[in-house]
Amino acid sequence: MKKFHQPGVKPYLITKSLNPENQETPIQFINNNIVDGNLFYRRNHFSYPHFTSSFYFLPIHGFVHTPRTFSLQEIYSLPSRTIKVVLECSGDKRDFFEPKAFGEQWEKGAISQGIWKGVSLRTLLQYTGVIDAAKELVFEGYDYGERPDSDQMVNFSRSLPIEKALEPDTIIAYEYNNQPIPFKHGFPLRLIVPGWYAMASVKWIKSITVIDKEFKGPYQTVDYVYYPNKEDDSGKFPVTTINVNSTIQYPLNRQLLTTGLYHIKGIAWTGKGSIDKVEISLDDGHTWETCQLTSTSEKYSWVSWNYQWEVLKKGEYTIKSKATDSHANVQPSKPFWNRKGYGYNAVDHIKVKVE
Amino acid sequence: MKKFHQPGVKPYLITKSLNPENQETPIQFINNNIVDGNLFYRRNHFSYPHFTSSFYFLPIHGFVHTPRTFSLQEIYSLPSRTIKVVLECSGDKRDFFEPKAFGEQWEKGAISQGIWKGVSLRTLLQYTGVIDAAKELVFEGYDYGERPDSDQMVNFSRSLPIEKALEPDTIIAYEYNNQPIPFKHGFPLRLIVPGWYAMASVKWIKSITVIDKEFKGPYQTVDYVYYPNKEDDSGKFPVTTINVNSTIQYPLNRQLLTTGLYHIKGIAWTGKGSIDKVEISLDDGHTWETCQLTSTSEKYSWVSWNYQWEVLKKGEYTIKSKATDSHANVQPSKPFWNRKGYGYNAVDHIKVKVE
Structure with missing residues (x-):
């Protein structure tokens, strides 16, 4: 006799585009402070690169005393550093700008967090030295393709910057959550720059070049630049540190509820402190109350928060969350x-209706 | 020597809620007029039901001359009917209402299409007869749960209605795309009502009861009812036939393009004709041009369309699509x-920017 079991119900990545592959994390449905590799958001500029892992070496050259090429074995054998890090795409929540901004319409899930293990870049630079100038x-990835402006x-x-x-x-990471980094997330080596938006955390590192000037590549000086004006480039400045931020995970936007007791929950993070x-x-x-942080807030990682809400009166409610970091940065009311x-x-x- | 291959890049269902499971089809990324079972949108009111397939029988009773219970073998052995049908949730595109409507925030993917095979319900009713009154x-599903109003x-x-x-x-369907219906979509038997929004196509049919009055169940008289007024129930009427509709699949909303030649593509469908x-x-x-339909439009199924667009001038473009059906129903400019x-x-x- 065959019995029906409750079939597995699970969230998936949310497809934004397939070529290149851009899919966001179903962040409302992540209950854990560690995102599994297969639900880690995928953000690519190009097709996935082809290269041969057995020939993989990492060269560090340019303005160094001793140019050097590291094998993976050498890198694995050096003292390691393990850190829990939020990676957030700088386009996260782009969909919410008014007026709308063009580009991938990320909602709230171009963000993930997990445990990265690797070697401090400074450890590698001790082998090469760095010339005073x-x-x-510059970190070059193996991924490449066409750009409309080239x-x-x-x-x-x-x-x-060298500092x-x-x-x-x-760090130059080689593990994510105690496993080799998934290929789509940068195997075998990915730069991890905690506190910066994730465009800085270059995947599939091909080479590191020390230079004596400012790098002018298009992902440095054309994209990943804040342009405050619609029609011209005046006032522009580069995207670097992650802004203080928070996301309500539960309830869902426009959810219908009944009167009763709810645990509102979410996450909050910042790039600094x-x-x-x-x-x-x-x-x-109109009025604000303090949420409970469910764990100690650590540098580089998001903290989960919750709030017990007893709702007795039917009607529509607009729920807002606002995080403040240890440098006194506060989320603004307008982006x-x-x-x-x-x-x-x-x-x-979010807005909910209690019936 | 290990080579890296371009890893599989594919779209997934888009999670709207997990309990009950509501996930939409990534409709922008469906290139086929038949949606694979695992990308068929999932829309549930409750947890998935438990029942024992080896004890499965379908009773038809109530205002019939000869109440009868059909086994699956009997149903499989009767003359079959196979039809390509759009199933669209009546809440499809709810997210786009202004002012916003509460409930599952479906975007454009609470719709799927495929080949359903089963027996005409009228064939089964020839065995039971139907009393004049x-x-x-009434089609009861095995799925059940709590409602706030009960x-x-x-x-x-x-x-x-009997007509x-x-x-x-x-039809009482038992196959989808030449396979037994996937459990999440109603195995072993699902009512398919072509041309009506999909709340009518009851999954996991438990029983069919012929009645001599109007059915008053909550999914008939509370939900799946159009309430034109925000504050009261005046002017309400039931949700039945699918409205004429169309969706632009490519380009994506807010996509950045360069000048050149594009194939704009999409789908269009209607419940009537x-x-x-x-x-x-x-x-x-301001101006409208006619698209090419890439296949003959058939009753009950969507048709794919495309339009060759040569864009020479940079700037922002708002692209609109508007379908007309054989009953002269036209998509309105406002919902x-x-x-x-x-x-x-x-x-x-959608809106795109050509750079």
């Missing part, structure tokens, strides 16, 4: 509009 | 707002 490090193929490349590159938590406070409003921002739609971090809000 | 047939457990039940029930294309015409506007509705957000069928529109 060095100013930036008639040549371009690799995805980004730079870091940021030398921070002990800037840690989260000090998350406040919630149940009356569209900072910019043409390419980066860094959205306005107070989160 | 019969007015409606202190008893309720099964999902819906009725059809609709007797149409030859109203077939699609006569799909028009497209590239200038926010018919109703409190529970059913039957959205305004002209579809």
Whole structure:
């Protein structure tokens, strides 16, 4: 006799485009502070790269005393560093800008968090040394393709100022959640730059070049730049640190509820310091109350929060969440509009109806 | 030597809620006129039901001459009917109402299409006969749960007027795309009511009861009812036939393009008759041109359409699509707002930027 069991019900990635593959994490349905590799959001500029892992070596050259090429075995054998890090696409929540910004219409899920293990970049640089004139490090990925503003193929490349590159938590990672990094997330080596939006965390690192000037690649000076004006480039400045932010996970926007007791829950994060406070409003921002943080807020990682809401009166409620970090940065009520739609971090809000 | 291959890149269902499971089809990424079972949108009112397939029988009783219980073997052995049918949730596109309607925030993917095979309901009714006083047939599903407006457990039940029930294309289906119906979509038997929104196509049929009055179950008289007014129930009327509709699949909303030649593509469908015409506007509705239908439009199924667009001038473009069916129903420019957000069928529109 065959019995029907309750079939597995699970969330999936949310497809934004397939070529290149851009899919977001179903963040409302992530109950864990560690996102499984297969639900980690995927954000690519190009097709996935082809290269041969057995020939994989990491060269560090340019303005160094001793150019060097590291094998994976060498990298694995060096002292390691393991950190829990939020990676957030700088286009996360782009869909919520008004007026709308063009580009991938990320909702709230271009963000994931997990445990990255690797070697501090500064450890590798101790082997090569760095010439005094060095100013930036350029990280080239194996991924490449066409850009509308170029008639040549371009690799995805980004730079870091030398001070940021030398921070002990800037690592060349080889594991995610105790496993080799999934190919789609940068196997075998991915740069992890905690606290910066994730365009900085270059996947499939092909080479590291130390340079004595500012890097001018298109992913440094054309994209990933805040343009505050719609029609011209005045006032532009680069995208770097993650803005203080929060997301309500439950209830869902436009959910129908009945009177009773609810646990409103969500996450909050920042690129600088840690989260000090998350406040919630149940009356569209007129009054605010403090949420409970369900764990200690740590540098680089999101903190989960919740709030017990007893709702006795039927009607419509606008629920807002607002995080404050240890540098006193607070989510603004309105986002900072910019043409390419980066860094959205306005107070989160949903609306529910109690029937 | 290990080589990296381009890893499989594929779309997934888009999670709207997990309990009950509501996930929509990634309709922008469906290139086929037949949706695979695992990308068919899932819309449930309750948890998935438990029942024992080896004890499965379908009773037809009530206002009939000879009440009867059919085994699956009997049903499989009767003359079959195979039809390509659009199933669309009446809440499809609810997310686009302004003011917003509460409930599951379906975007454009609460719709799927495929090949259903089964026996005409009228064939089964020839075995039982129907008493003259019969007015409606009630289809009860195995799925049940709580409702806020009831202190008893309720099964999902819906009725059809006897005339609709007797149409030859109203079938008791047992196959989808030449396979047994997937459990999540109603195995072993699902009512298929072509041309009606999919709440009528009851899954996991437990029983069919012929009644001599109008059925008053909550999924007939509370939900799946158009309420044109926000504050009171005046002017209400039931949700039945699918409205004429169309969806632009490519380009994506807010996509960045370069100048060049594009194939704009999409689908169009209606509950009554077939699609006569799909028009497209590239200038926010000022002028309209006729699209090419890529197949003959058939009753009950969507038709794919495309339009070759050569864009030479940079700028922002609002693209709209508008379908007309063989009963001269045309998509309106504004949706018919109703409190529970059913039957959205305004002209579809997206905006792209050509750089």
